[in-house]
Amino acid sequence: MSVIQDAFIWLNDPLNWTLPDGIIARTREHLWITLLAVALACAVGWPIGVLLGHYGRGGAALVTLANVSRAVPTVALLTIFPLTAIGFGERAIVLALAVFAVPPLLANAYLGIREVDPQVKEAALGMGLSGRQLLTRVELPLAVPYLASGFRTAAVQVIATATLAAFVNGGGLGMIISRGFGLGLASGGGQVLAGGLIVAVLCLIAEGLLALGERAVTPRHLRAPGRMSEGRASMTM
């Protein structure tokens, strides 16, 4: 029981919220790292996925990429990248997190374009649309639900794995947990628990908001009510 009390006492201390390494500053760091990593991953994953889907190439390579990326531990890239030419700091962490966000974005973009009804495409070409017009006016709009689904999967994954930046002293909310462990469970247990709670709440809120966003951009007749909530491509983590 006393650990739970310690956690509440820790959360109740205003200084733990407002200090330069308090909850508010750590949350801001966490969200900033997440934003950069997701933006970078979108900038890489979406164009490649859309083009591969448009030309119908590389499906097998995408499955391999998804499988191999699953086997690479996040902490490995987080520790390796700072020791390369990338250097220490935010850039290495953002890059490491972005690497793991690319496969779901890529896979869903590819799948979204591939899943467009061939008859619709034929009709569009028959109406005189060029290849580029087919992509921008037919395939991309129809792929939006898939893009949104991939975005949600990738963003939730990055906001969760950004916690691991704490292993390399890289900031974010994971720092609260790792500092707590550093104090030892006897005196830091409350902080560990409180940190875990904050991270979990942040991730659940992000997941909820992104699910709403995904719903909002998915046309009503494409919503599958009983669909399992884990991305449209089954290659996600």
Added chain:
Amino acid sequence: MSSQAGNPWFSWDYIRENTDTLLAALREHILLTVASVAIAALIAIPLSILAYRKNWLTGPILATAGTLYTIPSLALFAFLAPFTGLNPGTVLIGLVLYALLVILRGSLTGLRTVPAEIREVASGMGYGKLAMLWRVELPLALPSIMTGLRIATVSTVALLTVGEIVGFGGFGNLIIGGFRNNFYRAQIMTATLACVALALVLDALLALTGRALMPWTRRRSQ
């Protein structure tokens, strides 16, 4: 210390001098992975049968598992460690919870895609509920169950590294330990490669097991 020459990414000397440490990490990694996936499968497969039979349970079971999956591994260990302590059990519980959802989803997808006509034919031939499950539904769901098991295994191998936070992360101990110990590149790289190789080897073993269990899928692909 940071110069490329004094701190290479790969060194046979490191492997030769630390063989015992590497083997101990390998042992810990394999034991925890196999135990986690096995326990998760023992819980998830019966649970998926239950969800398949009782339709109203599907939503709540998947929602609970999905919520758990959203919580980051480090946070989950943070929830557990103050109560369960700094021991392998903490890592085990956390990994079982993650593997559970993956196996559950695979198994449930497999069961749900058994065609209704096949079930009708089976019950017309006099199969009871249990015989139908054992001889018709589970074998037909097996490819999907195996896919779930493979994904769960590969993810567990990678995720286990986070167990370093409670002192039981297998190769993760060496990866993060190497970073803290003056950015020891050879140790970080060797442990990373070993970790990825272990995931791929276990995946291949499961794929071979699947082929042996499901000769019909082999025939079809020829």
